[in-house]
Amino acid sequence: MTVGEIAKMHNTEKQLKANLTVIPLLNWKRNMFWGDTGLPWVPTSPHIPHWESALFLATTGIFGELHVLSEGVGYTLPFEYVGAPWVNADEFASALNALNLPGIIFRPVFFRPYYFRLKDQDCQGVQLHITGYDIFDSFSTGLHIMRTSMDLYTGHDLFANINRISSFNKVMGSDAITIGLQNGKSVAELEREWQKELNAFKILRKKYLLY
Numbered sequence: 001m002t003v004g005e006i007a008k009m010h011n012t013e014k015q016l017k018a019n020l021t022v023i024p025l026l027n028w029k030r031n032m033f034w035g036d037t038g039l040p041w042v043p044t045s046p047h048i049p050h051w052e053s054a055l056f057l058a059t060t061g062i063f064g065e066l067h068v069l070s071e072g073v074g075y076t077l078p079f080e081y082v083g084a085p086w087v088n089a090d091e092f093a094s095a096l097n098a099l100n101l102p103g104i105i106f107r108p109v110f111f112r113p114y115y116f117r118l119k120d121q122d123c124q125g126v127q128l129h130i131t132g133y134d135i136f137d138s139f140s141t142g143l144h145i146m147r148t149s150m151d152l153y154t155g156h157d158l159f160a161n162i163n164r165i166s167s168f169n170k171v172m173g174s175d176a177i178t179i180g181l182q183n184g185k186s187v188a189e190l191e192r193e194w195q196k197e198l199n200a201f202k203i204l205r206k207k208y209l210l211y
Contacts, residue, residue, distance in 0.1 A: 001205060009208040022210070030211050033133055038158035053057040056080045056128060058138035063146050070123055074116030081111055082145055083125020084118065086156050093126045095148050105129050116172045119149030143177070143187045150181060 002008070004022035011020050034041060034051035040176075041051040048054060056072075056079035064071035072081030083089070089108035094107040106126040113119050130136050150158055157202060159165055169175045180190045 001208070002210070005205070005208050005210055008210075009205060012208070014202070021111055028211060030209075031134075047073055049078075052130070053079060054155060055133070055138050056135065059128065059142040060145070062139070062142045062168070062171055063158060065164060065171050066158050067117055067161050067164050068156065069149060070113060070118045070125070072111075074119060075111050080128050081109060081125060082128070083109065083111065083123040084153075084156065085121050085123055086153055087124045089124035089126065092124070092148070092151065095152060096126060096145065097145055099139070099148070101141055101144060102142055103130055103132030103134070105131055105180075140180035140187060140191065143181075143190065146181060147187055175206065 002025070004024075007020060011018050028037070034054075043049050044054075048057060054122060058070035060079045060082055063069055064073065068088060069082055069084050069087075072078045075081055083092075093106045093108040093133070107129060109125055109127045111123050112121065113123065120139055128141075146158060149156075159168075159178060165178060169178055172178070176193065177190060180193070
């Protein structure tokens with residue numbers, strides 16, 4: 001949904017009764033990526049230098065909230081790298097590639113963040129390469145990275161920093177993902193649990209879609 005569509009939905013469904021006007025976009029279709037518009041990308045953050053960065057952010061930024069794994073912030077490709085000093089690059093890449101996730105491959109990398117978390121520490125991990133934008137699922141991929149890290153590196157708890165869990169839960173919308181991952185659930189199990197709510201949302205949103 002666009003920001004305008006979301007605003008209309010919340011204004012009605014939550015009875016906010018704001019004096020809201022949404023100006024429709026011209027020549028835009030829902031299946032477009034920013035690169036299809038021909039418009040220049042204006043960085044929304046120093047760490048979102050290109051429009052593709054937004055897709056990587058939605059993948060690795062979710063667990064970046066936990067401050068355990070590096071999501072590449074502090075290195076030259078923010079949100080495109082995932083790693084830590086205890087990760088084995090080849091092992092991690094092999095495990096992730098074995099999942100055959102749609103539209104993404106993982107390349108083993110070695111890097112040392114220049115600033116922010118894990119500054120000046122030698123890290124191993126993976127670089128994300130999106131091979132099919134139309135089939136890539138950023139959120140699901142992020143959960144698979146978390147699940148794989150937790151399965152391979154049991155001595156490094158992604159939820160060890162208890163002061164960051166509330167921030168992660170806010171990004172997730174609830175504590176269901178945290179509890180599910182901590183209880184060993186697979187990504188497929190987590191997806192089945194939210195499917196009923198997702199289907200209901202898709203029905204609700206139909207009357208607010210402008211395009």
